[in-house]
Amino acid sequence: MSDLYLRFVNTPIGKTAAQTLGLPAPVPLQRLKRTDQPFIEGQVLLGAAPGGRAIASLGRILGASPARLFHATGRDSLADSAGAGNACRPLDLANTELTTTFNALVFDGTGIRTPEQLRALYDLFHPTLRTLERNGRVLLVGLDPGQCRKAPQAAAQHALEGFTRSVGKEIGRKGATANLIRMAPGADAWLDSSMRFLLSPRAAYVDGQVVVIGKGADTPATNPVAPLSGKVALVTGASRGIGEAIARTLARDGATVIGLDIPAARDDLERVTGDLDGHSLTCDITDAQAPKLIAEFAEQHFGGLDFVIHNAGITRDKTLANMPEHFWDMTLAVNLVAEERIDEELLGRDLLRDNGRIVCISSISGIAGNFGQTNYATAKAGVIGYVRGMARHLKRGITINAIAPGFIETQMTAAMPVTLREAGRRMNSLSQGGQPVDVAEAIAWYCHPASSGINGNVVRVCGQSLIGR
Numbered sequence: 001m002s003d004l005y006l007r008f009v010n011t012p013i014g015k016t017a018a019q020t021l022g023l024p025a026p027v028p029l030q031r032l033k034r035t036d037q038p039f040i041e042g043q044v045l046l047g048a049a050p051g052g053r054a055i056a057s058l059g060r061i062l063g064a065s066p067a068r069l070f071h072a073t074g075r076d077s078l079a080d081s082a083g084a085g086n087a088c089r090p091l092d093l094a095n096t097e098l099t100t101t102f103n104a105l106v107f108d109g110t111g112i113r114t115p116e117q118l119r120a121l122y123d124l125f126h127p128t129l130r131t132l133e134r135n136g137r138v139l140l141v142g143l144d145p146g147q148c149r150k151a152p153q154a155a156a157q158h159a160l161e162g163f164t165r166s167v168g169k170e171i172g173r174k175g176a177t178a179n180l181i182r183m184a185p186g187a188d189a190w191l192d193s194s195m196r197f198l199l200s201p202r203a204a205y206v207d208g209q210v211v212v213i214g215k216g217a218d219t220p221a222t223n224p225v226a227p228l229s230g231k232v233a234l235v236t237g238a239s240r241g242i243g244e245a246i247a248r249t250l251a252r253d254g255a256t257v258i259g260l261d262i263p264a265a266r267d268d269l270e271r272v273t274g275d276l277d278g279h280s281l282t283c284d285i286t287d288a289q290a291p292k293l294i295a296e297f298a299e300q301h302f303g304g305l306d307f308v309i310h311n312a313g314i315t316r317d318k319t320l321a322n323m324p325e326h327f328w329d330m331t332l333a334v335n336l337v338a339e340e341r342i343d344e345e346l347l348g349r350d351l352l353r354d355n356g357r358i359v360c361i362s363s364i365s366g367i368a369g370n371f372g373q374t375n376y377a378t379a380k381a382g383v384i385g386y387v388r389g390m391a392r393h394l395k396r397g398i399t400i401n402a403i404a405p406g407f408i409e410t411q412m413t414a415a416m417p418v419t420l421r422e423a424g425r426r427m428n429s430l431s432q433g434g435q436p437v438d439v440a441e442a443i444a445w446y447c448h449p450a451s452s453g454i455n456g457n458v459v460r461v462c463g464q465s466l467i468g469r
Contacts, residue, residue, distance in 0.1 A: 030175070031435070040199045041066055044105075045124075046059060046107075047081045052080050053110040056085065058195070114156055125167065134175050139180075143185070172207065179206060179209045184214040198211070202444075203442070203445075206459065214455065229255075233247075233306065234308050235258070240272075241410040250444060266280070294345070298346070310359065317373055339383070343358060359446050361405065362380045362458060384402060387457075430463035
């Protein structure tokens, strides 16, 4: 459904009205236009606190882009920024008449050991944040506070999260985003795919998020335009909406897609998979025989799977006191229990190949709860627990992660009462709803061969919703 307000406030009359009345004026988000589009263009400024462990890797990764690179100088707290490499030109931040504008500001905070050293954040971002372009990116890299041996270091590293989320709220009016990568010691070799994603138009609706990266498998050489070539993906609930967008995005990146949905959706499912030269499979995933049917289909046609995307889901909303028993049972069965049973069957038969990916769809309702959705919130919170628990046990380089969408423009949200729909759209840092492709792009990032260091993460695709954390 079209967001008429977004279109209106980006007209001359609408801009004037929004300014006069103090209304939000969301900026249209720039999404991927072509598959060979560079992950970042324009100008990028890098900075590093003392002892930064990732600055050389950041410079190397950004050096592969056509962007014009600068590193911060002029402040003692940012002296290590020069470690970004010779491809970066020095930029004196002591110059109070800074006129250079940036498409991205990137900060290495991995060396911060005490709260006093957080001053480097102010020294880098105070003079430059106002120069960030529309649809710009702020990206910080830090350490996992849980792995810090001393409390002052843990405090300082956790402080990066609060900074990131607050900056995201300040720059959201520009359509810009801020995110934080927490890097395990020695995991800088696995930064590449996440940096490329979070700095790119693919992450247009990912804001205020924390991504934890550990050591992963060696990354094979891939086709940059079709990195999923030769892979096979199962996408449940693929006949429309977010599921259709996931199927189309994975196929765009080279994967062969098996689309799965209920028999009643057969026509729509075959339309989608037909467009993609994929395969369709119809069944009710809550049926006791469904996991076996899925496993046998995958084994017979492809000998196994590389990606399992658990997108199928339903809502059956009622306040708990008025909720029929079958509303509770059905919602838990589709949104949580079926995922566990399918994975158990596939893993038990060794049908998920080495370095495979399992991706589950949670929801911000599972993080914050929602009125009239005790069943749905319970299931989606269970998905988060399942992902984090399974991540500790998977072998052979297989990873599991989750996406938690916020307000996404789908047929379901189009059917909401207008007041609730408008509130859902505006209650985030970007003041607009997301698109199904925003969820799909995040899943494609998880599935990328270079994303093997991402495991057990739950990333919201919500424009940094004001609901939840």
